[in-house]
Amino acid sequence: MLSPTEFLDVVRLAPLVAIDLIVGDADGRVLVGQRRNRPARGTWFVPGGRIRKDERLDAAFTRIVDTELGIIGMQRITARFGGVYEHLYPDNFAAENGIGTHYIVLAYAFTLDSAVPVGRFDQHSQYAWLAPEDLVARDDVHPNTKAYFC
Template identity: 55%
Template sequence: MIPLLPTNTFLQAIDATPLVAIDLIVGDEAGGYLLGQRTNRPAQHFWFVPGGRIRKNERLDDAFQRIVEMELGISGITRESAALLGVYEHLYEDNFSGTPGISTHYVVLGYRLPHPANLVSLPAEQHDAYCWMRSGDILANATVHPNTQAYFR
């Protein structure tokens, strides 16, 4: 397992560089998409697609599988089974710690996943609620973060 940075070092990295992440756009058979209500910064309290950061020295395939497991609670879904939607840029005025004056910049690889049949219980670490929402509703809902809405334009 690739170790996480100490909090101060991570905050310095956020202040100085963009982060690279993977977002998961998960659809269901009824035309809905999975959203979670974020419990942490940035984008706290907004509806957002599941996703996570790629760690230093972590291969994309390994990061993808780790993020799917951590965010969806399932294993066995590979990056090659998903469709790359594109590369997106997420800019936030705040950061994970709420430290004033430090913004967050993500470069995000957005992947559309086939609906996993074994999506039964979702982790509560990053989100305190989940819902399925159709793309038109995602675009019209002010509580869905604009960075998530970008996947559906």
């Protein structure tokens, strides 16, 4: 595992690769969480996470679904690949001036029962189910999340 200083060097020098989870329910709503951490702190964002060095996509997907949603053992094959996206942020996890964060994001979509509680609170302070048209209209939903629905 990298130290925070080493990881900041990676953020400064290279893009990160991540998976975002486009979680829908039977009513067509989408799960978003209000971010606790940089980048995008305070905005509503779909759950997701970075892929680790030497981690296979299948393993990363399963880990991220568990870490972000509390659902153990979900397989990537159960989700629909939604495309590749690019997220650029002017800040970084350490709030170091002059270092932005660049993500290459693989989006995966799947449906869950909204009556079943999901979400862990390490990365998000709260969760909400929003209709896509409401999500796109809100000022507090991050533009990178809105891009999945425009």
